[in-house]
Amino acid sequence: MTSAELILGIVTLQRVAELVISNDNTRKLMARGAIEVAARHYPLIVAVHAAWLIALWAFGHGRPVNVVAFLFYLVLQGFRFWVMRTLGPRWTTRIIVLPEQALVSAGPYRFLSHPNYAVVSFEIAVLPLALGLPLLAAIFSILNAAVLAIRIRAEDRALAASGQAARGVQ
Template sequence: MTFAELILGAITLQRVGELVISRANTRKLLARGAVEVAPRHYPLIITVHAAWLLSLWVFGRDQPVNVVALAGYLALQCLRFWVIWTLGSRWTTRIIVLPELPLVSAGPYRFLSHPNYAVVAGEIAVLPLVLGLPLLAIVFTILNAAVLAIRIRAENRALAASRETLCVAHHD
């Protein structure tokens, strides 16, 4: 097993674990009365991310590892875990809104409105560079940016509607 395969294996397991956590959190939130917003673009997100990871396995599994880029990627993982920790049971890979809950404003959300997307954008660009694949970094950064443009617009609309509902509920 190459060092690149070890890294890719760890990342694949991490992503699968995150999908399990996301699915469990989604079920719990929906059971509490939450609603999913704009689910039509979700398969596109899954497709881009799966294609990214599959491309890394196909083209990068036997590549030498750039340790400087790897250090950057590991720093991004610290930020990813901070986001997940901050959101707790509200963290999902879907847009799930529970109107009676206020928006999270702690942790990385004090600095950015969408820190998870910033982390994901960094990961999609940096991991291919860890494996010496700059073309993959460029292609998937562009694809991810297109998907995130759709996603962030939908999420901002959902959060704004949730804030309005919360404000109305507090004024009654």
């Protein structure tokens, strides 16, 4: 097993675990009266992220690891966990609005409206760079930016419609 394969294996397991957490949180939020908004674009987000991982496995599994870029990726994981911890049971990969709940304004939400999306944007660029794949970094950064443009507009509209500001459940 190469170091790149080890890294990709851990990232893949992390993403699967996050989907399990997200689905569990979504189910619990819906049981509390939350609603999902703008679900039509969600398969597109899943497709971009799945294609990113598949492309990394296909082209990066035997590549040498750029240690500096990988260390930056690890720092991003700290920010990812900060976002998830701050949102707690409200963290999900879908746009879920819980009426009558105050928006989260602690942690990274004090500084950014959408810190999770910032982290993901960097991750999508940095991990391919850590594996010496700048073309993949560029392609998937563009694709991610396109789906995030759709998602952020939808999320901001949903939060505004529910009387909440731009900082919300992500």
